[in-house]
Amino acid sequence: xxxxxxxxxxxxxxxxxxxxxxxxxxxxxxxxxxxxxxxxxxxxxxxxxxxxxxxxxxxxxxxxxxxxxxxxxxxxxxxxxxxxxxxxxxxxxxxxxxxxxxxxxxxxxxxxxxxxxxxxxxxxxxxxxxxxxxxxxxxxxxxxxxxxxxxxxxxxxxxxxxxxxxxxxxxxxxxxxxxxxxxxxxxxxxxxxxxxxxxxxxxxxxxxxxxxxxxxxxxxxxxxxxxxxxxxxxxxxxxxxxxxxxxxxxxxxxxxxxxxxxx
Numbered sequence: 001x002x003x004x005x006x007x008x009x010x011x012x013x014x015x016x017x018x019x020x021x022x023x024x025x026x027x028x029x030x031x032x033x034x035x036x037x038x039x040x041x042x043x044x045x046x047x048x049x050x051x052x053x054x055x056x057x058x059x060x061x062x063x064x065x066x067x068x069x070x071x072x073x074x075x076x077x078x079x080x081x082x083x084x085x086x087x088x089x090x091x092x093x094x095x096x097x098x099x100x101x102x103x104x105x106x107x108x109x110x111x112x113x114x115x116x117x118x119x120x121x122x123x124x125x126x127x128x129x130x131x132x133x134x135x136x137x138x139x140x141x142x143x144x145x146x147x148x149x150x151x152x153x154x155x156x157x158x159x160x161x162x163x164x165x166x167x168x169x170x171x172x173x174x175x176x177x178x179x180x181x182x183x184x185x186x187x188x189x190x191x192x193x194x195x196x197x198x199x200x201x202x203x204x205x206x207x208x209x210x211x212x213x214x215x216x217x218x219x220x221x222x223x224x225x226x227x228x229x230x231x232x233x234x235x236x237x238x239x240x241x242x243x244x245x246x247x248x249x250x251x252x253x254x255x256x257x258x259x260x261x262x263x
Contacts, residue, residue: 105133159196174250185227189213216232
């Protein structure tokens with residue numbers, strides 16, 4: 001088994017992903033912020049016991065080492081106690097990034113409860129054909145406690161309307177659903193309707209699935225109420241690859257905004 005086999009996600013069943021596999025990966029920046037004493041903000045970082053909060057085998061994660069000089073996305077291969085085995089990241093030339101045992105490693109991933117960042121230490125390097133980093137986790141912080149983080153973002157979206165595709169835009173997006181703005185003249189869904197929907201996540205990835213309408217309302221802006229509707233949807237029947245694609249997209253966009261001071 002080579003490195004490509006280890007990082008390959010299983011094919012989507014009902015939700016459909018179309019991706020240019022030759023395009024470069026989008027990589028975020030791991031950022032951890034400490035919780036201030038006495039805060040009541042439900043989205044503030046909070047400590048989580050490492051033994052209860054480690055990523056599962058197969059989870060796509062981001063590792064950051066050497067004070068952020070290297071940031072790469074990789075995959076968890078095994079978890080045991082407070083140790084996590086991950087596929088060692090590569091340099092552009094293809095060789096494994098050289099990291100000495102005892103070096104600090106930050107690991108970031110997304111769960112159904114929010115974004116988690118683990119502070120860890122490289123305990124060992126194992127393997128020949130596929131090199132694995134064994135990291136010992138010291139602490140874990142969670143930066144959101146919502147069931148699914150809602151990212152405010154505008155993306156092209158298309159619904160299957162009565163007379164054909166209806167173009168609109170997202171207002172926000174999470175791994176479980178979205179709020180979309182659509183033209184009232186061509187699409188007036190009702191709560192409970194199931195519609196086909198597709199999102200253009202970036203220049204190389206299109207995500208398509210079925211969605212149930214949860215909410216239909218006029219926009220908050222009075223000037224837009226004559227022409228548009230805001231539609232809240234729940235995505236249906238997402239398999240592992242599809243759900244992971246959305247989680248990864250939301251995570252990377254959050255980290256990109258934090259890196260540029262946008263969030």
